[in-house]
Amino acid sequence: MIGGLATLRRATVLAVVRDGLPIHLSPLRADPGSPPGSATPTPPADPPLDRLSSPAVESALRHALARAPGLKALCLAVDLPPGHGAPVAAVRIAGPCPPALAPRLDIGHTTAPGSTATIIRGGHDLTGRPLAPLDLPALRRFARTCGLRDFAVTATGSPVLADHELQAAAAIADEVPGARITLSYEYGRAGLREREQWAIANAALCPGASHLADHLVRLLPGLPLYVARTGEGLVSAHYFRRYPLTCAEGATTSLHRAQTALAHRAAPASPRDASRTALTSPGDASRTALAGAHLAAYGATLAVPMAGVERIVRARGTAELDRAVSDAQDEALTRVLSAGAVPGSARVSSVAVNPLSYLPDGLFRLRVRAEGATP
Amino acid sequence: MTNRTPPAGIPPTSGSPSGSPSGSPSGAPASGQPASGRPRSYGAAGPAAAPTRIDRSTLPAYATGAGLLATGAAESAFALVRDWAHDVLATGVTLITPADLPPDALCVVVTLVGSTTALAEQLPTGDEPARAIHALERRTGTPAAAIAALNLAAENAILPLIAAAQLGLPLVDGDGTGRVFPLVEQTTYTLAGLSPAPLALAGAAGDLVLLETSRVEGTLRPVVLSMGGWAVAACYPMRADDLARAIVPGTVSRLLHAGHPAAGRTRPAGNPDKTSATDATGAAGGFNVADRTLAAPYGVSRLAVGVITAVDGVYHHTLDAPATGLPSLPSSVVVRESDGLRRQIRLEAHNEFVLALADGALAATAPDQICLVSLADGQVIDVDRAEPGMEVEVLIVRAAPMWHTEQGRALGGLPAFGIAL
Numbered sequence: 054m055i056g057g058l059a060t061l062r063r064a065t066v067l068a069v070v071r072d073g074l075p076i077h078l079s080p081l082r083a084d085p086g087s088p089p090g091s092a093t094p095t096p097p098a099d100p101p102l103d104r105l106s107s108p109a110v111e112s113a114l115r116h117a118l119a120r121a122p123g124l125k126a127l128c129l130a131v132d133l134p135p136g137h138g139a140p141v142a143a144v145r146i147a148g149p150c151p152p153a154l155a156p157r158l159d160i161g162h163t164t165a166p167g168s169t170a171t172i173i174r175g176g177h178d179l180t181g182r183p184l185a186p187l188d189l190p191a192l193r194r195f196a197r198t199c200g201l202r203d204f205a206v207t208a209t210g211s212p213v214l215a216d217h218e219l220q221a222a223a224a225i226a227d228e229v230p231g232a233r234i235t236l237s238y239e240y241g242r243a244g245l246r247e248r249e250q251w252a253i254a255n256a257a258l259c260p261g262a263s264h265l266a267d268h269l270v271r272l273l274p275g276l277p278l279y280v281a282r283t284g285e286g287l288v289s290a291h292y293f294r295r296y297p298l299t300c301a302e303g304a305t306t307s308l309h310r311a312q313t314a315l316a317h318r319a320a321p322a323s324p325r326d327a328s329r330t331a332l333t334s335p336g337d338a339s340r341t342a343l344a345g346a347h348l349a350a351y352g353a354t355l356a357v358p359m360a361g362v363e364r365i366v367r368a369r370g371t372a373e374l375d376r377a378v379s380d381a382q383d384e385a386l387t388r389v390l391s392a393g394a395v396p397g398s399a400r401v402s403s404v405a406v407n408p409l410s411y412l413p414d415g416l417f418r419l420r421v422r423a424e425g426a427t428p
Numbered sequence: 429m430t431n432r433t434p435p436a437g438i439p440p441t442s443g444s445p446s447g448s449p450s451g452s453p454s455g456a457p458a459s460g461q462p463a464s465g466r467p468r469s470y471g472a473a474g475p476a477a478a479p480t481r482i483d484r485s486t487l488p489a490y491a492t493g494a495g496l497l498a499t500g501a502a503e504s505a506f507a508l509v510r511d512w513a514h515d516v517l518a519t520g521v522t523l524i525t526p527a528d529l530p531p532d533a534l535c536v537v538v539t540l541v542g543s544t545t546a547l548a549e550q551l552p553t554g555d556e557p558a559r560a561i562h563a564l565e566r567r568t569g570t571p572a573a574a575i576a577a578l579n580l581a582a583e584n585a586i587l588p589l590i591a592a593a594q595l596g597l598p599l600v601d602g603d604g605t606g607r608v609f610p611l612v613e614q615t616t617y618t619l620a621g622l623s624p625a626p627l628a629l630a631g632a633a634g635d636l637v638l639l640e641t642s643r644v645e646g647t648l649r650p651v652v653l654s655m656g657g658w659a660v661a662a663c664y665p666m667r668a669d670d671l672a673r674a675i676v677p678g679t680v681s682r683l684l685h686a687g688h689p690a691a692g693r694t695r696p697a698g699n700p701d702k703t704s705a706t707d708a709t710g711a712a713g714g715f716n717v718a719d720r721t722l723a724a725p726y727g728v729s730r731l732a733v734g735v736i737t738a739v740d741g742v743y744h745h746t747l748d749a750p751a752t753g754l755p756s757l758p759s760s761v762v763v764r765e766s767d768g769l770r771r772q773i774r775l776e777a778h779n780e781f782v783l784a785l786a787d788g789a790l791a792a793t794a795p796d797q798i799c800l801v802s803l804a805d806g807q808v809i810d811v812d813r814a815e816p817g818m819e820v821e822v823l824i825v826r827a828a829p830m831w832h833t834e835q836g837r838a839l840g841g842l843p844a845f846g847i848a849l
Binding site for chain 1: 551
């Protein structure tokens with residue numbers, strides 16, 4: 054038996070699911086919303102923590118969980134709305150560039166006022182050769198004087214070699230005790246600007262994600278907590294604290310997953326039919342909002358822990374490539390365990406190896422995904 | 429390959445460009461190009477009309493056009509080059525034909541060499557095009573009068589524009605392939621007897637390398653790798669009258685036209701008879717069959733619509749094989765046709781797809797271009813991004829007539845990719 058907790062803008066719902074079927078659906082909060090056609094503007098999106106920490110929702114959640122004593126884990130489905138991120142100190146380790154290609158602090162989750170960015174010399178090219186020594190004194194000066202605690206570090210070439218990001222993280226942690234640091238190589242995709250955007254957005258979400266995870270862990274002691282990823286899969290609360298951006302559209306994704314699951318299980322007069330009716334027809338004034346939250350809560354329970362590794366490797370022969378693939382598989386398995394897979398359940402679910410076009414000497418893009426099971 | 433002396437005062441070896449009306453591609457001497465099948469130059473200026481300019485307002489249309497038949501339009505590197513171009517295009521760049529220039533004016537071809545993945549990872553400092561062109565100017569002792577493109581695939585359409593804007597020079601309306609080939613030497617410039625060397629390479633780490641060699645390709649690739657995996661090349665320094673007979677004309681303005689928002693957006697991408705995935709992609713991707721037809725001067729046809737069932741791990745048994753001298757490694761993609769005959773389409777790739785077999789029968793080969801287009805987003809799929817399960821259409825883009833000569837097939841056909849058929 055597993056629980057799904059979804060909080061959407063107008064409704065928060067707990068779904069208790071056994072063998073893939075919802076057996077209890079408990080609305081914890083539902084706003085009636087505006088009647089169709091009314092001119093009332095949509096209220097601004099509030100962060101999920103504000104909704105989940107209201108005393109009424111807390112007490113409703115405790116009450117609903119008390120009715121489901123056999124619960125083995127809880128899967129949270131939330132969307133993290135843009136505009137609530139923390140200010141970020143962005144560090145790019147690279148050479149100089151045209152102004153249009155400088156670090157951007159004005160997109161999506163990274164719009165918090167007070168954010169700042171710098172470019173520090175260093176990084177590696179795609180063959181792993183250093184472009185310049187890492188300018189640690191400049192980095193330390195920036196960390197010391199920026200006045201922020203949430204850092205995003207992106208080094209040229211880190212999908213091949215992450216040394217400069219790791220050295221930078223150590224220096225920042227040394228200068229700013231308690232700093233939260235996102236390193237872009239964890240994302241692994243080639244393309245400095247995209248990886249940097251990912252790192253900055255992730256760093257902006259880290260404080261909010263930590264508060265949210267702290268709150269739920271305090272509320273539900275002893276119950277393993279998972280968070281639905283954007284796209285596919287679940288991650289542990291621990292993983293969510295470090296990589297909240299992977300879950301930024303977890304509720305929307307879970308809602309779609311439930312809709313897909315129900316569409317594929319259409320068998321008349323089956324228990325599934327009844328569950329579909331229960332999920333989609335809550336039957337009160339806030340029908341639409343609740344139906345969405347029901348589906349998202351149910352959808353979150355249908356996912357499994359999942360994690361991936363992407364990197365670029367240089368291999369001069371079959372043996373080297375095989376070893377690199379094997380290393381990436383080990384890393385993916387380690388990550389999926391960190392994402393909450395029950396030990397023993399973790400397995401590699403896909404491996405993709407593509408040679409990079411227009412380069413000699415065997416440079417390859419590796420993508421490995423691993424998945425496992427919840428308790 | 430003939431190694432021609434660079435321009436600067438050397439008299440033309442072919443028919444003089446004569447008093448051809450500026451703006452009309454048909455004004456170029458006919459050598460090397462049959463008159464039939466020559467593309468109409470959309471939007472190119474006639475003698476009395478105002479010259480066509482590419483500026484910040486028309487850059488999006490040009491960039492869209494450059495992604496219609498080329499891979500990489502959705503990639504990081506293309507967005508980067510677009511942003512860079514927007515930065516430098518404050519006053520715009522004038523499109524000209526070679527006949528607008530004095531016959532002995534120096535024209536320089538600008539192209540990206542190496543990997544777009546490397547470009548997206550190690551960003552340009554911004555002065556690479558200027559450094560490469562200035563190096564060629566110093567070598568030839570002549571200031572450049574105009575910039576031309578090697579080919580017009582994604583980044584390679586935009587980089588010459590950036591170079592022209594930075595140096596305040598006009599851009600020649602045309603390119604050296606009419607499609608895309610992986611090698612710097614696989615151009616109509618080579619077919620016309622012109623040499624890519626002397627060739628100057630400028631890299632993001634500040635490196636500047638001048639190559640003077642008759643073995644450009646073999647020398648170039650290791651140098652580019654040692655420069656970090658990409659560089660801007662200034663090459664094929666040539667006289668305007670040589671460029672006039674070697675270029676595939678009108679292709680820049682053709683892309684401007686094809687990428688324009690008003691250019692026929694009538695049918696969704698993919699199979700027009702299907703309504704499921706394809707309708708959505710027509711809207712989302714913004715591409716459709718009509719657009720691509722406009723971008724292909726010599727015609728485009730659909731070989732099949734289907735699903736990728738396998739991406740062959742050819743790398744495993746070729747990695748230890750003797751080097752072919754070509755950048756990157758061969759691989760294969762198998763597509764199962766969704767409708768009709770449900771044929772199995774096998775595509776062989778060597779940086780680009782170079783051979784298509786339908787149920788074992790030859791369906792298309794280089795020098796014609798084989799494009800794999802994703803039905804999910806309308807983007808052309810790079811060989812190193814193909815994955816099983818992707819819904820795709822396979823398009824065949826006919827190459828310029830000069831590629832279908834004996835000389836053209838030798839340079840751009842299957843043997844050039846190490847495939848004997």
